[in-house]
Each structure stands twice: as C-alpha cells, then as structure tokens.
Amino acid sequence: MDDAAVLKRRGYIMGINLGEGSYAKVKSAYSERLKFNVAVKIIDRKKAPTDFLEKFLPREIEILAMLNHRSIVKTYEIFETSDGKVYIIMELGVQGDLLEFIKTRGALHEDDARKKFHQLSSAVKYCHDLDVVHRDLKCENLLLDKDFNIKLSDFGFSKRCVRDDGGHITLSKTFCGSAAYAAPEVLQGIPYQPKVYDIWSLGVILYIMVCGSMPYDDSNIKKMLRIQKEHRVNFPRSKHLTGECKDLIYRMLQPDVSRRLHIDEILSHCWVQQSKAKAQQPSTSSKEWESSRGGKDTLKVPELRPEKKSATKVEIKEEPRSEALPEKEEPVQVMRQSQTLGFNSDEPAAETKQGDPSPAPETVHT
Template sequence: MDDAAVLKRRGYIMGINLGEGSYAKVKSAYSERLKFNVAVKIIDRRKAPTDFLEKFLPREIEILAMLNHRSIVKTYEIFETSDGKVYIIMELGVQGDLLEFIKTRGALHEDDARKKFHQLSSAVKYCHDLDVVHRDLKCENLLLDKDFNIKLSDFGFSKRCLRDDGGRIMLSKTFCGSAAYAAPEVLQGIPYQPKVYDIWSLGVILYIMVCGSMPYDDSNIKKMLRIQKEHRVNFPRSKHLTGECKDLIYRMLQPDVSRRLHIDEILSHCWVQQVKPKTQPSASTTKEGESSRGTQDTLKVPESNVEKKSATKVEEKEEPKQDANTEKEESVQVTRQSEILGFNADQPATESEQGKLSPPTETVHT
C-alpha cells in the first residue's frame, strides 16, 4: 500500500511534497478529523542506517510524545505500518521556516526579533527544564505559523540528559548539528555539556535574525574555531543594533562554557525583557568602531586539533579520555552552511536585492 492509501485509511488526504532525504520525506496532508492541513514525516526503516533506527528515532519518538508547548511544533499522531514505515503527523508551519523568511525579507527589526527570540527561548527553557536538549537548533528548524510565530521543530538529534549518581548532567560525545551553529567545544570533539551547546546555537540564531547573515564562515573550520575562541563577534555597523542586543549575542557566543549564559539568564536579560539596564552591560565602542569588553580577561585557548581534511563535516578524532561523567557516543556528521546567508568573518558578505548583507565593520572581542 502506498503512502497516500495508508494516510487515507487514517483520515488524511495527502498533499504536496515538502522535503525529501535518503530515508525520510515530509508531505503536507489535510486531516479530516482536525479540519486543517498538517505535515507528515514518513520514515522508511528499510532505508535508514542502523544507528538512526536504534538510537535517534526511538529518542525522537519518545521526546515528541512528551512535549507540549505553544512554541514547539505539535505532534498529533505517530503510527507504523507492517512494511516498516513510520508516520509522524505534526503541525504544519504554513509560513515556511525562519531561514527562508530572512532570505526573502532580510534582517528583522529588533522588536520583531525580540518577540520571535523570546518564543524560541521559552521553548528551549521548557525542554531544558525537562532535561531534554535539542542539539540541532538552526533557522531551518524554526517554522512559522500563520501569524509568523516561532515553532521549534525537528527533534531528530534531541535526547534526554543522563545524570550521574550525584545528580549532575553527564557530558555528551555525540557531535551533531550544523557546523555554522555548533559550539567550539563540539567542533573540537571535546565532551560537552548538551544544554550549554544549545545556548551557543541560540546566539547564532539571534545574530542571523538581527544581522541577516551568518556570524562565522564555516568553510574553514580551523580558522572559524580560532576566531570563536578569541571571542570575536563582528556586527555590521549598518544594522544599528542596540548595545543590549549585541551584549546578549556576545554573552551567548562565549567560548568559555563556564561563562556562557544559561537559558534563565537569557530570558531575564534586559534586551529580552526590553528593560534599560541600570548600568550599561554592553560593549563600549572605541574611536575606530571596534568594540571590546575591557572588564573581561582575554580568553586563551590552545589551538584546535581539527585537521584541514574537510570543511563540510567534523569527525571525531582520537577519542578523548572517558571519565565517569561522560556519556560515550559516536560522532555524527556536521553539515556546512556558510553559503546560505553569507557570513561576517574576515571578508565582507555579499549583497542581495531583497536581503542586504553588510560587510563586518564592528568587532566585539575580549
């Protein structure tokens, strides 16, 4: 029985193709019970790799079934057929994803970005409070409903955090996600704190929202890591961002994991709350237009061991020493995205007619 017939028997009239991969595809469908359109993710077990079937798919199904938040895509139904196909019926992002929205319309005004970022941060806090981490936060996974509200989607790399006997969250060693959104510790193959990884990705997303371009160029991972570990963040001067907005981004894109913001600190930040701070926390600007946080020490981190083999994926190198608080997992390919929106690293971004990307003229660093 083909997909259309299977869905028809369950009360869904299959529509257009929304996306397709090697072992999964997403279709639109009309639900006769719900009386509106939905998205249907169809996974073919016969074509899927073993690690996906044994680890990632069970996790995704378990987590989707437990999530219930207004800024997370709703899951209406999950069922499987005898021929090994899994059907996940989900809320449809009728306005597409945030990446396409920004590519079409350009950078968001800070007020619009604040609203959308607050919705996203609230969804991440909800997950983190449940000890669930997403690990693939990126603009493509942020869908927009009919009113352009954020709906967090694609929990394919998500997991429940494990805790040791002392109640501490164990470090993770599954290196997954997209390189442009991945934290330095993940790119280096260092066992990482999964919730802290999500925060870095939030910083990249907010930067893209307000700048309309990528903060780092991931075509050269080693070079990108050096810039990240120096805590350099380039802001296009033409965007006229407020100091509070730049401060929040800068604190999320913190290479020192012990100093990176937590989700509660993000939600209480003066920019998110739209409250003027009593004391200005944002970076001060010099005459040359280069900003620096003089109150912070320069962060010195050893050079990365990432080789120049490929700019398109990060592989786990020689396995780090395992300790009691580290969960052992294999590496997962990380994809390159620097050419999607352009970047603000060492060379100017290109310009498009609809969404202009400005060259980096203002730098924040430690």
C-alpha cells in the first residue's frame, strides 16, 4: 500500500512534498479529524542505517510522545505499518522557519525578538526540566505558526539525560548540530554538558534575531574557535542594540561552561523580563556597555543572504553523527553554515572581549 493510501485510511489526505532524503521524506496532509493541514514525516526502516534505527529514531519517538508545550511543535500521532514505515504526524509551520523570516525581513526589533526568544527559552526550560536536551537548536528548527509564534521542532538529535549515582547529569560525547551554533567545547571534541550546550546555541539564535547575521564565521573553524575561546562577541554598530540585550548574548556565549547562564537565569534576565513599555525607554547605552567590555574595535561580521527556499523549512538528517571524537583541540569536520547561507562582510561591528587590554582589531574574512 502506498503512502497516500495508508494516510487515507488514517483520515489524512496527502498533499505536497516538503522534503526528501534517502530514507525519509516529509509530506503535507489535510487531517479530516483536525480540520487543518499537518506535516507527515515518513521513515522507511528498510532504507535507514542501523545506528539511526537503534539509537536516534527510538529517542526521537519517545521524546516526541512525551512533549506537550505551546512553543514546541505538536505531535498528533505516531504509527507504523507492517512493511516497516514509520509515520509521524506533526504540526505544520505554516509561516516557514525563523531563518527564512530573518533573511526576508531583516533583523528583528528587540521587542519582537524578546517575545520570540521568550517563547523559545520557555520551550527549552520545559525540556530541560524533563531532563531532555535538544542538541540541535538553530533558526532552521524554529518554525512559525500562523501568528508568527515560535514552534521548536526537529528532535532528531535530542536525548534524555542520564544521571549518575550522585544525581549529576553525565557528559555527552556525540557531536550534534551545525558548527555555526556549536559551543567551543563541542567543536574541540571535549565531553560536554548537554544542557549547557543548548544554552550556547540559544545565544547564537538571539544574536541572529537582533543582528540579522551570524556571530561567528564558520568558514574557518579553527579561527572561529579561537575567537570563541577569547570570549569575543562582535555586534553591528548599525543595529543600536541595548546594553541589556548585548549583556544577555554575551553571557550565553560564554566559553567557560561553569559561567555560562542556566536556562532559569536567562528567563529571569532583565532584558527578557523587560516590558514593552520599558523597552521603549532609554536603557543602558551601547557606549556604556561597550566601554565596560573593552572598547569598540571595528570588525566585520558574516551576514545572512536571502535564498529562495520552500515556504516550510524541513530538514532531514541523512546520517547521525558518529560517537567517535577527534583529538582534543582539533575541531570536528562538520557542514558549515556558510556553505548553505553565504556571507557578506561589509558592515562594521563593535567588538566585546573579556578582560583588558583589548587586542588589535581583526577582520573576519569570509
């Protein structure tokens, strides 16, 4: 029985193709029961690799079944046919993903960014409180509903944290995600705290929201890693960001894992808590904040370039990353964000760096 017939028997009228890989595809469908369109992820067990079937797929199904949060893509139904096909019926991001939104419309105003980032942070807190980590947080995995609210999606690399006899979460050893969103400890192949890794990715996402560009150019991983470890964050001067916003990003992009913010600290940060009325009033100036962080060196930052893509972003991971890790201090080889986005480095930025004295300005080439 073909996919359309299987779905029809379940009350779904199959629509267009949204994405396709070697062993999985995503279709749109109309649910006769729900009376609206959904996304259907179809996985063929006969074509999927063993490690995916034994580890990643069971994790994803288990976690999707337990999640219920307004800012996480809803999973309506999961079923499997006798011929080895798994069907996951999910909420459809009708307005596409956040990356396409920013590419098309540019950086978000801080008020809009605050609302969307609060939705995302609330979803991450919900997961972390359940000891679930996402490990692939990025703008492409943030879908937008009809009202442009954030819906966290793609739990293909998620897992439930394991705790030792003392109740402490054990370290992870699997690299997950894209290099542009990956924390320095992950890029170095160091066993990492998975919840702390998610926080770094949140920092990258917020930077992209308010700056409309990537905080780090991953076309040169070693150079990017060096800049990250020096705690350098470069902000485009033209965006006129408030000090509170910069401070939050700076504290999330903290290379020292013992000092990186916890999800509760993010949600209680003054910028996240700030009301719209207060946000419109003058706050800590950029000059004051930059002065406290070491000056305003002129740098260039990688920009996002608009690309023509489908209205709904769907990413299918062909192969899970291996558990094998490189030697310490050697960055892993991963797909570069710059390869898919493209960069334009023509806008000067203000640099912040932990400690004094500030280094000489350096150009981030793309």
